[in-house]
Amino acid sequence: MEYIIIIITAVFVNNVVLSQFLGICPFLGVSKKISTAFGMSLALVLVMGLATLVTYLIQNYVLINTWFGEKMDITFMQTIVFILVIAALVQMVEIILKKINPTLYQALGIFLPLITTNCAVLGAALIVVTKQFSFGGEPHMLNLAESVVYSMALAVGFGVAIILFAGMREQMELSNVPKSLKGTPIALITAGLLALAFMGFQGIV
Amino acid sequence: MSKFKYLLEGIVKNNPTFVLVLGMCPTLATTTSAMNGMGMGAATMAVLICSNMVISLLAPVIPDKVRIPCYIVVIAAFVTVVQFVMQAFTPALYETLGIFIPLIVVNCIVLGRAEAFANKHSVLESALDGIGIGIGFTIALTCIGLVREVLGNLSAFDHKFASSDGMLVFVLAPGAFLVLGYLMVIFNKIKGKKNA
Amino acid sequence: MAIKSSLRNMALVLTLVCLGASAAVAVIYAVTKDPIEIAKAEKTNKAIKQVVPAFDNNPSEEILNVPADASNPKETNKVYVAKKGGEVVGYAVESTTTKGFGGAFTIMVGFTPNGEVYNTSVISHSETPGLGAKITDGQSHFITQWNGKNLVDGSVKIAVTKDGGDIDAITASTITSRAYCDAMEIAANVFNNIK
Structure with a gap:
C-alpha cells in the first residue's frame, strides 16, 4: 500500500517537471516528437x-x-x-x-x-x-x-x-503561432497550462 | 576595451536565460520573489566566475578525454564551497533555495561556459565572461522574480505595497512557466525591433 | 594545447583534480563549521525570544525533553524554559508536524505558565514558497489569531473552521493551516505533560 502512495505522489503530486522544476532542459529540448x-x-x-x-x-x-x-x-x-x-x-x-x-x-x-x-x-x-x-x-x-x-x-x-x-507540441506545429511567440515562448506557456492542470493533483495524498 | 566586450556579450547578446535558454530549472524554481531570484543569480555567478578561472588555468594540463569529469569536479567543489558559505552567513536564503544550491553543479550554464569559453581563453577573459554571463543570469532571475512577486504577492523586494492577496498562481509552478514565456516574448519583440 | 590522452595521464590528472577539490572543500568545511553552528543556534535563540515574554536566563541551557504522548515517553519534544528573576515566565515548545503540504515542518510555540499562547514562530518548513509560506509572516491574521488563546483549558477547538474548529485557515492554504493546527495540538499536549 505504501508503495502505491509513493508512486502516486512521485508521478502526479510531486511531478518532477511541473511541480519540482527538475529536468526542465530536456523537457523543453527533446519534446518536439512523441517518439523521442x-x-x-x-x-x-x-x-x-x-x-x-x-x-x-x-x-x-x-x-x-x-x-x-x-x-x-x-x-x-x-x-x-x-x-x-x-x-x-x-x-x-x-x-x-x-x-x-x-x-x-x-x-x-x-x-x-x-x-x-x-x-x-x-x-x-x-x-x-x-x-x-x-x-x-x-x-x-x-x-x-x-x-x-x-x-x-x-x-x-x-x-x-x-x-x-510532446503531443501538444506536435499539434502546435500545424497551428499559426504569432511570430514573437514561436519556439520557446509558446512552449513555456503551454507548459504553464499543463502545470496548472497538474496542480489539481495536489493534496490528494 | 576589447576585453570589455566579453563582459557585455554575456549580459545581452548571449543572455543565458532569454537567448541561450540554459539553466531553466533554477530559473523557474527559485524566482518566487525578486530577492530569491537575485540570491540564486549571485550564487551561480560566484560559482561561474571561480570555475571559469580555474578551468582556464587547468585546461592546458587536462587530457581531452577526461576534461568533462575534471570540469565537473572543479564545479562541484566550488558549489560545495558556496553552499557552506551561504549556510553560515545567509542561512535564511540558504533554506529558501534549498536543493537548488547543490544543483548548480548540473546547471548547464556553468558547464557550458567551461566547455565553450573558459578552456580556450585566458584567465582574465574567462573571469570577465563569468561576470558577464553571471550578471545576465542574475538580471534575468531578478526580473522574473520581481514580476512574479508583484503579480502574485503584491510586493516588490519583500516590501508589500498592498495589503490584499495577489494572484497566487504566479508564485506557484504554473506562474513560473507563464511569466518566463511572456518575458521571452517581450525580449524577442524588443530585439526584433532593433534588428529591423 | 591539451596534453595527450594516455591512460596514465588521464588517471593522474583526474586523481589530482579530485584530490585538490576534496582538499579545498574539506578546508572550507572546517572553516565554516563553527559559523554554521552559530547561525543555527542563533535561529533557535531568535525564535525563543520571539515567542515568550522577556526573560533573563538562557533558555538554550534549560531544556526539558517532554513527550507529547505520555504513553510513548521515548519520543520527546524540546521545551525551552524562560525565566525572569528565577520565576518561570514562559515555555517555548518545539513542535513538528508531518502533515504539511511539502512534508514536515517545525514551529516554536510560546506558552505562558497558565497555558495561553504568547506567540508562535516557524522554524523550518518546506511549504510552497509564497503560498503555504504565509505562515512565516508573523503579522498575518493566521499567526496572530493564536496569540492569547488558551489551548489547554478546552476553550478552543484546535482545528480550522472548515473542520468545525475555531481557527481561520489561510486562504487557499487549507492543508498548511491544518498542519499548523496539528503542530499546535502537539505543542499543547507537550505543555500538558511538562510538570
Whole structure:
C-alpha cells in the first residue's frame, strides 16, 4: 500500500517537471516528437533507478560509516561524489547497453550523455537521502527500496509530463503561432497550462 | 576595451536565460520573489566566475578525454564551497533555495561556459565572461522574480505595497512557466525591433 | 594545447583534480563549521525570544525533553524554559508536524505558565514558497489569531473552521493551516505533560 502512495505522489503530486522544476532542459529540448520523448523517459527511468540505488548505498555505507575505527561523517563531500558517480554510471550504462542490447542502445543511446546533466537525476538522489517523507505514516528517512521506487516513479512522472507535452507540441506545429511567440515562448506557456492542470493533483495524498 | 566586450556579450547578446535558454530549472524554481531570484543569480555567478578561472588555468594540463569529469569536479567543489558559505552567513536564503544550491553543479550554464569559453581563453577573459554571463543570469532571475512577486504577492523586494492577496498562481509552478514565456516574448519583440 | 590522452595521464590528472577539490572543500568545511553552528543556534535563540515574554536566563541551557504522548515517553519534544528573576515566565515548545503540504515542518510555540499562547514562530518548513509560506509572516491574521488563546483549558477547538474548529485557515492554504493546527495540538499536549 505504501508503495502505491509513493508512486502516486512521485508521478502526479510531486511531478518532477511541473511541480519540482527538475529536468526542465530536456523537457523543453527533446519534446518536439512523441517518439523521442518516449525514448528519453525510458532511459531516464533506467538511469534514475540505478543512480539512486548507488548513491543511496554510498551515502549510508561510505559517507557515513566507521573508517579506521572512527565514526566519520563526510557528507560534506556529497555533491562532488554524487555527480561523479552519476556521470560514471551513465557512461557504464552506455557501454554495457551497446554490448548486450544494440537495438535498445540505438533507441536510447543518444539520450544517455544528455542525462548526466539532467538535474532530475542528481536532484532525486539528493532529495531521497536528505529529506524525510511521511507518505501517510510517520515521517522517516526512506529505506533503500523506497528510495529506488520513489526516484523511478519520479522518472515515470517525467515521462508522463514530457509525452503529454510532446503531443501538444506536435499539434502546435500545424497551428499559426504569432511570430514573437514561436519556439520557446509558446512552449513555456503551454507548459504553464499543463502545470496548472497538474496542480489539481495536489493534496490528494 | 576589447576585453570589455566579453563582459557585455554575456549580459545581452548571449543572455543565458532569454537567448541561450540554459539553466531553466533554477530559473523557474527559485524566482518566487525578486530577492530569491537575485540570491540564486549571485550564487551561480560566484560559482561561474571561480570555475571559469580555474578551468582556464587547468585546461592546458587536462587530457581531452577526461576534461568533462575534471570540469565537473572543479564545479562541484566550488558549489560545495558556496553552499557552506551561504549556510553560515545567509542561512535564511540558504533554506529558501534549498536543493537548488547543490544543483548548480548540473546547471548547464556553468558547464557550458567551461566547455565553450573558459578552456580556450585566458584567465582574465574567462573571469570577465563569468561576470558577464553571471550578471545576465542574475538580471534575468531578478526580473522574473520581481514580476512574479508583484503579480502574485503584491510586493516588490519583500516590501508589500498592498495589503490584499495577489494572484497566487504566479508564485506557484504554473506562474513560473507563464511569466518566463511572456518575458521571452517581450525580449524577442524588443530585439526584433532593433534588428529591423 | 591539451596534453595527450594516455591512460596514465588521464588517471593522474583526474586523481589530482579530485584530490585538490576534496582538499579545498574539506578546508572550507572546517572553516565554516563553527559559523554554521552559530547561525543555527542563533535561529533557535531568535525564535525563543520571539515567542515568550522577556526573560533573563538562557533558555538554550534549560531544556526539558517532554513527550507529547505520555504513553510513548521515548519520543520527546524540546521545551525551552524562560525565566525572569528565577520565576518561570514562559515555555517555548518545539513542535513538528508531518502533515504539511511539502512534508514536515517545525514551529516554536510560546506558552505562558497558565497555558495561553504568547506567540508562535516557524522554524523550518518546506511549504510552497509564497503560498503555504504565509505562515512565516508573523503579522498575518493566521499567526496572530493564536496569540492569547488558551489551548489547554478546552476553550478552543484546535482545528480550522472548515473542520468545525475555531481557527481561520489561510486562504487557499487549507492543508498548511491544518498542519499548523496539528503542530499546535502537539505543542499543547507537550505543555500538558511538562510538570
